[in-house]
């Protein structure tokens with residue numbers, strides 16, 4: 001098969017969990033990577049090594065371990081900056097996850113003064129295919145500021161409906177926030193085009209890169225966004241660490257998010273002054289070992305090559321779509337052309353509820369996700385309450401896709417659909 | 419999870435109720451209507467209760483519903499209505515308590531067939547923590563609706579006394 005990673009078997013060996021046997025001695029077929037990715041040994045080892053040999057708090061510890069810990073933590077920032085081609089390492093803010101990164105932006109905008117100030121009459125634009133993490137913070141901002149929330153609809157084949165873009169993005173638009181790759185429909189959005197239109201009216205552009213950064217080469221300077229969020233656990237890194245990249249000019253204008261240690265310049269009882277970016281947005285002891293793990297994770301992906309990973313995902317997704325087309329009564333939600341989508345495929349199987357599909361698949365060792373995938377509005381748009389989702393990653397093999405399709409056939413026979 | 423376990427979850431009775439649910443549809447009259455959602459998977463039920471007073475105390479005259487969800491939640495709703503309709507409120511509450519205890523037992527409680535009848539088929543569900551919520555969704559909705567109906571009723575009678 002064209003496009004697969006050449007050393008797939010070697011890559012799989014990097015991920016110890018893929019060797020796991022499940023109940024009944026079944027091999028694990030992990031197809032839930034859009035939910036969270038598995039971790040290579042090097043990430044696990046780097047984190048263990050940090051805890052075993054270098055653990056200390058960062059920034060204030062005046063001793064050797066403190067220096068080592070700070071060095072590892074800040075070096076993770078360097079690697080993340082280079083991974084997304086940020087012009088400056090100071091533009092990389094560590095958060096807890098993508099949700100916190102998006103909330104950081106929406107919250108600080110609620111308090112912003114000057115050019116970034118948002119109020120009644122202003123408009124915030126999102127899309128109907130967003131993850132709840134890129135909907136709710138903007139609803140809150142709209143409520144708190146009196147601004148109006150608007151959104152792009154979707155076409156029947158699951159693409160962004162741009163037919164009313166001129167009306168939607170207008171002089172009142174202050175923020176346009178959209179996902180690069182949909183976690184439910186798989187759709188890849190034309191973020192650079194949308195960013196250009198938004199900038200023409202002077203709006204701020206926020207991109208949810210949670211599904212894009214794991215799957216494709218991301219260059220924040222090329223996207224043309226002002227801010228981009230992603231989450232560590234989907235890029236073979238640990239949970240508990242996320243990233244907000246922002247253009248320095250914007251980050252400097254935004255007020256602090258959380259107050260506390262590390263984010264200050266000086267504190268008196270009456271008032272405080274704040275540290276510069278990125279520390280202004282990193283109150284309290286950060287997730288140190290998680291950041292260190294994330295540094296190792298993006299190094300690992302860099303080493304494999306994001307172009308190669310994108311090609312692999314594309315090949316596997318195309319193969320999975322062909323397989324799914326052979327299952328009677330199965331309907332894929334979202335674009336059917338693999339060139340237009342990422343490696344998450346949601347579908348419905350006539351006569352079996354997603355919950356039950358996932359349960360029967362699990363009995364065959366196949367791990368998928370069932371439910372609304374935190375994208376209820378996108379499900380509602382297509383008149384479905386929930387769906388089953390398979391999602392691949394750099395370690396997914398065609399044989400795993402075969403096992404998945406076979407398990408779907410088994411599900412149909414288990415529920416006596418033939 | 420192995421295939422035998424799968425069969426312990428998907429008992430024949432459950433699949434039968436899933437394919438041919440009993441008492442489905444919303445009906446009049448009713449004293450209370452509730453809407454419950456399982457936020458993790460989105461299963462939803464709208465449920466109405468109708469109670470009548472008899473010399474021996476209140477009875478559950480009707481439980482009607484409209485719902486979307488997985489086989490476990492749909493079958494559980496069907497079995498529940500079949501069990502509760504026509505029972506005295508006291509008996510219905512006892513069945514409810516017994517079913518909830520079974521679901522929360524993680525498989526360590528022997529179900530009492532005399533009380534639970536068809537609902538003992540759900541004993542296997544207790545071993546699947548992710549599915550317990552599915553099985554309990556409509557039971558919780560019924561309890562909520564019944565509490566509202568009872569509260570309404572006592573408010574109503576209070577009003578009558580003040581008027582009287």
Ligand SMILES: Cc1ncc(COP(=O)(O)O)c(C=O)c1O
Nearest residue numbers: 097098099131133183210211231
């Ligand atoms: C598109 C998208 N945005 C945001 C998130 C939220 O990520 P996290 O839960 O790590 O904050 C996810 C992950 O579920 C996602 O897929």
